[in-house]
Amino acid sequence: MGQVAFYYLAAASVASAILAVTRRSPVHSVLWVLALFLHVAGVFLLVGAEFLAAVQVIVYAGAILVFYLFFLMLLDLPREAAGPPFGAHWPLAAAAGLAVAVVAWYAHEAELAPVPDRPAPAGPSGNLSTVGMALFTRFALPFEVVSLILLAAIVGAVVVARKRKF
Amino acid sequence: MVPVGACLALSAVLFGIGLVGFLGRRNIILMLVSVEIMLNAVNVSLAAFSHRMQDAHGQIMALFVIAVAAAEVAVGLGLVIALSRNRPGASVEDLTELRW
Numbered sequence: 468m469g470q471v472a473f474y475y476l477a478a479a480s481v482a483s484a485i486l487a488v489t490r491r492s493p494v495h496s497v498l499w500v501l502a503l504f505l506h507v508a509g510v511f512l513l514v515g516a517e518f519l520a521a522v523q524v525i526v527y528a529g530a531i532l533v534f535y536l537f538f539l540m541l542l543d544l545p546r547e548a549a550g551p552p553f554g555a556h557w558p559l560a561a562a563a564g565l566a567v568a569v570v571a572w573y574a575h576e577a578e579l580a581p582v583p584d585r586p587a588p589a590g591p592s593g594n595l596s597t598v599g600m601a602l603f604t605r606f607a608l609p610f611e612v613v614s615l616i617l618l619a620a621i622v623g624a625v626v627v628a629r630k631r632k633f
Numbered sequence: 634m635v636p637v638g639a640c641l642a643l644s645a646v647l648f649g650i651g652l653v654g655f656l657g658r659r660n661i662i663l664m665l666v667s668v669e670i671m672l673n674a675v676n677v678s679l680a681a682f683s684h685r686m687q688d689a690h691g692q693i694m695a696l697f698v699i700a701v702a703a704a705e706v707a708v709g710l711g712l713v714i715a716l717s718r719n720r721p722g723a724s725v726e727d728l729t730e731l732r733w
Binding site: 481531621628 | 635639640641642644645646647648649650651653654655656657658659660662663667669670673676677681683684689690693695697699700701702703704707711712714718725726
């Protein structure tokens, strides 16, 4: 059952990614990326990462893609939709993508290291509590640094996009 | 039980598709969207390894990747606004001189 669901999600993800990259209209592309992100959230659920699936839906599908759609409507690009979607160098791009995919595919064919036997985690079980405990104990410093990165990005976006020249 | 190898193959294919989009598209906003596809492919493989190792650290790394992606979107689209103020349109082929 899980396998059938996984293969459906994988096939739908690849199909929507291909459609997102090849559609002519930018708005259609972003909507196909939305379908891709929702299917990837399903994959996260199947591998037992419930919190990651929720964050994927809320942050990626909810916030980031709405931001992209807002920008496409704001800039209003009628000329873009009329021209060819790919530049003249698209065969090179296709070759590079194919090469990377083939190399990564063969890398997973190599024998994966055996999983070390670890004792069952003591304390509260369950995905969300495990992630939360690790995030606020061992990864507390990186967690705070991420907040600094987000603050710097907010300030940088305002500085870059404002009207007054330096 | 999902096989981890299939997850890694899915991740590889999605990364390749995102790379084709980033290198081949003319629209600068769709190039940024292709970067998002590539970051998501990496998240798939991180979650798969986390599932295989029965260890939450892979998921935490994926959360950090999502946070960095959000920061990248904010700065990248700010740059697109600054570019489109100087010359309208969002095609990378118009940006032959990055100096004004």
